Amino acid sequence: MARETDQKNRQPDDLIALLDSADRMPGASELRSLSYALLGAGPGVSVVDVGCGAGRAVAELAERGVRAVGVDPSERMIAVARDRRPEADFRIAGAYELPLADASVDGYRADKVFHELAAPERALTEARRVLRPGGRVVLLGQDWDTIVIDSADPELTRTVVHARADLTTGPRAARRYRNLLLDAGFDAVTVEVRTGVFTGPAMLPLLTGLAGAARSTGALTPEQSDSWIAEQRARAEADRLFLALPMFVASATAPR
Template structure:
C-alpha cells in the first residue's frame, strides 16, 4: 500500500494518551449498539466454554469481552487479554478484574504450544498486515479440540445515507482506506482453514448506528480523517456532515457496516 494511503491508519501501540481517551469513548459508543453484544453472546454460546477453561482474548481493548469470558469460565478458569497499549490494558484491568491483561501482540502470542482451550479475537484482523501469521499463532496455542472465534468487519459493506452520491462514495472509500485490511471478515474462513483449523460456523450482525451518530464524534472523526488524507475537501466534508445531520433530524438516516464472526476448532 502506498505511504499516502496509509496515513491515518490505526495502530494500537501508537495511541497517545489524548487519543486513548477518544478511542475508549468510541469503543464504548460502538459497544452500546445492538450488533456487538449480539455477536459476543453468539461467541460465548458457540465456544461452549466450561468452568475451568483457559481462554485468550487477542486485542482485548477495554476488556469488555474478557469480562464476559471470565464470568463464563468462573473462578477456576483463566482469561488472559493481550494488548500492546498500556493505557488500554489499565482500563481493561479496571473493568474486568477477574481477567488478567498482558503486554503483547497477535504476531507472537506469549503462550506455549497447545496451552489454551479457547481464543477470541474481535476487530483486530482489519488492522493486520499479515493476518495469516496470526491464524498460525492461534492454531499453535490452541490445544487439540480447542476453539476460536475471530470477529471482524468487512468495510466493503458500509452504507451511508443520505448525501450527494459522489461525496458518499468517496466517504465510504475513505472508511475502507482507514484500515490495512478492510475486507478482513470475508477472508477469515480461508485464513483459519489455511492454518489447519476446521471452520464450524459463521455468524453476522449489521452494526447499525443510531441517528445520534450523525452529529456525533464518530462521523466527525471520519470526516476529519478523509480531509487529512486528502480524499475530500473541507467544503465537501462540511456538506456531508450537514446532509447527515438533516437526514437524522428528518428520520432519513442510515449508517451501518456488517461484522462477521467465524468459529473454528483445532
C-alpha cells in the same frame, strides 16, 4: 471500532472511549454473546481474548466461569483493564507473540483486531500454536469497504467510505476470514453476518469521523466534508438517517 496499528495513530484515552462506545452500541452485547457461544465458553474452559482493550469481554467470560486471559499491545489499555478489573488476568502482548504455552487454551477470540494486522496469517499461526487440539477460534469484525449509508450524493458517500477504509491496514480482512482460517489449517470453518441498522443521531459521531478521515486524506475538500456532514445531521433531525454496518463472525476448530 482492537487495534495494533490504529493505537499508534490515536491518543490512548480517545481510543478507550471509542471502544467503550462501540461496546454499548445496539447489538454489540448480542454479538459478544454469540462469540462466547461459538467458543463453547463455560465453566472450566480457558480462552485468550486477543486485542482485549479495556477488558469487557474478559470480564463477561469470567462471569461464565471461563479462565480468561486478555492480551493487548497497548500498555495504556492493559493499565485501564487492570484498574477496572483487578481480579482478571491481563498481559501486554501483540497477536503475533502470545505469552502462552503451546496447546494451553481451549479458545481464541479476536474482536475488531484482524483489520489492524499487516500479517493476519501470522496471527492465526500463533492461534494454532496456543490452542489445544479441538480448540475453538472466533474472529469478529467489520469489512471497512462495506458500510452502507443513505445519502443524496451516493458517489461522494462511496468516496467517504473507501477513503476511510484505505487508512486501515487490512480493511477487507473480515471478508477473508474463511480463507484465512482454511489456509491456516483449521477445520469446520463457518462465517455468518450480523448487520446492525442505525437510524438515530447516536451514529452522527461515527459519520462525522468517517468524513473527517476522508478529508484528512485529501479525498474530500473541506466544503464537501462539511456539506456531507450537514446532510447527515439534517437526516438525523428528520428521522431519515440510515446506516447499516455488517459484522462478520467466523469460527473454526483446531485440528485434532
